[in-house]
Amino acid sequence: MDITLNAEELHWLQVLDTDSPIKPEVPAPIAEVLVRHGLAIKLVEGGLQLTALGRERLAHAAKA
Numbered sequence: 915m916d917i918t919l920n921a922e923e924l925h926w927l928q929v930l931d932t933d934s935p936i937k938p939e940v941p942a943p944i945a946e947v948l949v950r951h952g953l954a955i956k957l958v959e960g961g962l963q964l965t966a967l968g969r970e971r972l973a974h975a976a977k978a
Contacts, residue, residue, distance in 0.1 A: 937960070
């Protein structure tokens, strides 16, 4: 997987890994990076949701 995230972006990806219906507010520049890489999607009701690719990236980071 060749998506390079900095520590703050990776932190927010971990924060998004929740089943809670209320999604955390991710800072706009970080949200843009996560969405651009397909790691999260913008929800109509607001906030971001982790994608399957985002979960895969977290699993990859945990192994590193």
